[in-house]
Amino acid sequence: MCCLFGLIDYADTFTAKEKNRIIKILSTECEARGIDATGIAFNTESGLHISKRPVAAHKMWYRIPESAKVVMGHTRMTTQGSEKFNFNNHPFPGHVDKLDFALAHNGVLHNDNELRITERLPKTNIQTDSYVAVQLIEKENALGFDAIKKMAEKTEGSFCYTILDDRDNLYIVKGDNPMTIYKFNGFYLYASTDEILTRAVKKIGLKNYSKVNISCGDILKINANGTIEIQTFNFKDRYFGAWGSYYGFSSVDPYDYEAENLFIDEITEYAGYFGIDPDDVIMLLEYGYDELEIEEMLYDPLEMQKCISEIKLCEMMC
Numbered sequence: 001m002c003c004l005f006g007l008i009d010y011a012d013t014f015t016a017k018e019k020n021r022i023i024k025i026l027s028t029e030c031e032a033r034g035i036d037a038t039g040i041a042f043n044t045e046s047g048l049h050i051s052k053r054p055v056a057a058h059k060m061w062y063r064i065p066e067s068a069k070v071v072m073g074h075t076r077m078t079t080q081g082s083e084k085f086n087f088n089n090h091p092f093p094g095h096v097d098k099l100d101f102a103l104a105h106n107g108v109l110h111n112d113n114e115l116r117i118t119e120r121l122p123k124t125n126i127q128t129d130s131y132v133a134v135q136l137i138e139k140e141n142a143l144g145f146d147a148i149k150k151m152a153e154k155t156e157g158s159f160c161y162t163i164l165d166d167r168d169n170l171y172i173v174k175g176d177n178p179m180t181i182y183k184f185n186g187f188y189l190y191a192s193t194d195e196i197l198t199r200a201v202k203k204i205g206l207k208n209y210s211k212v213n214i215s216c217g218d219i220l221k222i223n224a225n226g227t228i229e230i231q232t233f234n235f236k237d238r239y240f241g242a243w244g245s246y247y248g249f250s251s252v253d254p255y256d257y258e259a260e261n262l263f264i265d266e267i268t269e270y271a272g273y274f275g276i277d278p279d280d281v282i283m284l285l286e287y288g289y290d291e292l293e294i295e296e297m298l299y300d301p302l303e304m305q306k307c308i309s310e311i312k313l314c315e316m317m318c
Helices: 016-033 112-118 131-140 145-154 194-204 257-272 278-286 293-297 301-317
Strands: 001-009 037-044 048-055 072-077 090-094 099-109 157-165 170-174 182-183 187-190 219-220 230-234
Touching: 001 016, 001 099, 001 157, 001 194, 016 072, 016 187, 016 194, 037 099, 037 112, 037 157, 072 099, 072 131, 072 157, 090 131, 099 131, 112 131, 131 145, 131 157, 145 157, 145 170, 145 219, 145 230, 182 194, 187 194, 257 278, 278 293, 278 301, 293 301
Parallel strands: none
Antiparallel strands: 001 072, 001 187, 037 048, 037 072, 090 099, 099 157, 157 170, 170 219, 182 187, 219 230
């Protein structure tokens, strides 16, 4: 569970100071989904820049210049590849013919090792599953709808990708992980969940926005001038694992006990990162909560503990 976030200031609405304040507030709100590392990517006259550190967003010092129109960000909860090695953190750099890009990923991929073999991808010291998406695009030696579509259809698991090229075009590739985009007069803001983005917008002091529609299987391109293009890809709608699939459990065959056991193992392990006892997670499942509801509760561990306590109190009284 990580968080994607960003600003697309296509009309040059903000000063450098305002941009840094917006990104600071937005990224700090995104800590609800990851505090292990924080990173951003943006363009200046000298090219694409990536700044990332193994720290929580509120500890990150942003130095975004006024010339940067698009800022693409990521807060990370480590699942594969230690955040202490900064090359494992997002965004990741990539290069195709005469074009640099940066890629960030929210989710978990389950066939990254397989793809490295079948696609004959070059070896790298990066241990993160997400990096295979960069390598697949680089293999096409192009960055556009066709190359991104091929990448998205080859990667299996849960994902939402953001990709920024050095011409200030931002691609959002939505699998089954969440994404919310708000359009204002002259700029866009986005984050992985509506709850996070709404809180950030309120703290920034912004009003009067509309929501941009984006669905599972969409590749949305926000051009440097603020216009939007959309194409689609074939998302493999099947179970990939509990926290690798935002809606995965609902698609599990009710008689697929092996998949269900995998789901329980992964969800309890993931909740453990928040200090939640595995037995309490199983209790929530037995009481009818699904994985989506449990993830939403994990955004607020105190609220989750309150719910668990109420259930236990009810059991004692019954």
